[in-house]
Amino acid sequence: MPETYRILYVDDEPDVKPLVLQRMRREIRKRVYSFEFAGNGFEAVDVLSADPTIDLVVSDINMPGMDGLTLLKQIPAINPNLRAIIVSAYGDMKNIRTAMNRGAFDFVTKPLDFRDFRITVERTIDHLVKWREALAARDKLISLNNELSLANQIQQSILPKVFPRTDSFSVFGRMQPARDIGGDFFDVVNLSDSLVGLAIADVSDKGIPAALFMMSSRTLLKGAALGHRNPGNALTEVNKIINADNPTGMFVTVLYAIYDQATNAVTFGNGGHNPPLLVHEDGTSSYLEMPDGIALGVFDGFDYDVKQCTLAPGDNLVLYTDGVTEAMNSEGELFGEERLQDIVCDAVLHGVRDLTVPIVDAVHEYSRGEPQTDDITCMSLSIAGSRRV
Numbered sequence: 001m002p003e004t005y006r007i008l009y010v011d012d013e014p015d016v017k018p019l020v021l022q023r024m025r026r027e028i029r030k031r032v033y034s035f036e037f038a039g040n041g042f043e044a045v046d047v048l049s050a051d052p053t054i055d056l057v058v059s060d061i062n063m064p065g066m067d068g069l070t071l072l073k074q075i076p077a078i079n080p081n082l083r084a085i086i087v088s089a090y091g092d093m094k095n096i097r098t099a100m101n102r103g104a105f106d107f108v109t110k111p112l113d114f115r116d117f118r119i120t121v122e123r124t125i126d127h128l129v130k131w132r133e134a135l136a137a138r139d140k141l142i143s144l145n146n147e148l149s150l151a152n153q154i155q156q157s158i159l160p161k162v163f164p165r166t167d168s169f170s171v172f173g174r175m176q177p178a179r180d181i182g183g184d185f186f187d188v189v190n191l192s193d194s195l196v197g198l199a200i201a202d203v204s205d206k207g208i209p210a211a212l213f214m215m216s217s218r219t220l221l222k223g224a225a226l227g228h229r230n231p232g233n234a235l236t237e238v239n240k241i242i243n244a245d246n247p248t249g250m251f252v253t254v255l256y257a258i259y260d261q262a263t264n265a266v267t268f269g270n271g272g273h274n275p276p277l278l279v280h281e282d283g284t285s286s287y288l289e290m291p292d293g294i295a296l297g298v299f300d301g302f303d304y305d306v307k308q309c310t311l312a313p314g315d316n317l318v319l320y321t322d323g324v325t326e327a328m329n330s331e332g333e334l335f336g337e338e339r340l341q342d343i344v345c346d347a348v349l350h351g352v353r354d355l356t357v358p359i360v361d362a363v364h365e366y367s368r369g370e371p372q373t374d375d376i377t378c379m380s381l382s383i384a385g386s387r388r389v
Helices: 016-023 025-029 041-050 068-078 093-101 114-140 144-156 208-227 231-244 336-349 356-366
Strands: 005-010 033-038 056-060 083-088 106-109 169-176 184-190 195-203 252-260 265-271 277-279 285-287 306-310 316-320 376-383
Touching: 005 016, 005 041, 016 025, 016 033, 025 033, 033 041, 041 056, 041 068, 056 068, 056 114, 068 083, 068 093, 083 093, 083 114, 093 106, 093 208, 093 231, 106 114, 106 208, 169 184, 169 195, 169 356, 184 208, 184 376, 195 208, 195 316, 195 376, 208 231, 208 252, 231 252, 231 265, 252 316, 277 336, 285 336, 316 336, 336 356, 356 376
Parallel strands: 005 033, 005 056, 056 083, 083 106
Antiparallel strands: 169 376, 184 195, 195 252, 252 265, 265 306, 277 285, 277 316, 316 376
16 A cells, blocks of 8 residues: 655644645545644644654744744754645745755745645655655665765655646756766746746756755745746845855856746746757747846845747747756767757657657767766746647
8 A cells, every 4th residue: 555644734723724634635535645733833742752653744934832943943853854844924035044944845835825735745755755765775875876876866856747738838847967966956836827937057066065055046946936026036036045145155057937828928037047949830949148147156236137038839948957068979079059959949840749858868869978977957848839739
């Protein structure tokens, strides 16, 4: 039988329990999840101390007695392998950052969007499963490479696995890590019924420090995206927070865009990232002109501008990291932007839906025999045309 994951939901509002049980009834009926409830942090500590089988804590921040932030500080002493999701007021970045510093894995905002709640819980449980597998296997590891392989799996578990797809558009994303832990990530954020946030990023350096910086950057960007409908403002806020606490001096290039399903407009801000490739249904293409912007974490006080384009039926927008264009063959030649352009245009003309697949396959074919030195990451946004997405 599949394992049933046990979730403790902590909130002082009396209508939360029936609401959660009603909206999550299918998962409960299928024994995917079971729920326990507590009214504040003190009650939660009692439940966790008495029941070591709890897998995940979902906690509101503002509660009488012991609040959610204080509860986060208590959890490691009770069970260091528990995962926590914090429930925050909309756009409350200060408390969100405090929660992440105290060990919260992710967050959701009020009023609760149960579609986002399900995705967040699933992603957190997936991370927990990988972590447990890593703990169970650590005594059998015989080299640092094995540890890095498991760490790669943990890193991959935070990336989206379910992508938006309707009759009018589709989104796909893919990250192929290098041999060691990398710093690339991509994310899809549902902002409203009509707005979808798309992000792709590349952290400087490689290894465990880059992976940790990547996870922090992703969380900060998600929080800023929920609080701003202007990508430039979101990048400005994340850059400010990173510069305020960045002892390692690391930085991250980011392209963050908001797609409006109602108008097919894409508004994007640039944090020193590669320009997106726009491919039309007839196979013609061009790289978009980028707004001014530098990598996040380089300079405090920078204000990020935005640009906008409107996609036509059949258009495809491709986002990527330099692990694609800077991949090398055995002669030391770069894959390059022109080759990327040719690969994507050919795929579009052949009616390929998920453009990330031919990109990654082409990079591997080009660099065959050469070690992969950088993460290969790409996303695609496709608008329905004469060929359905």
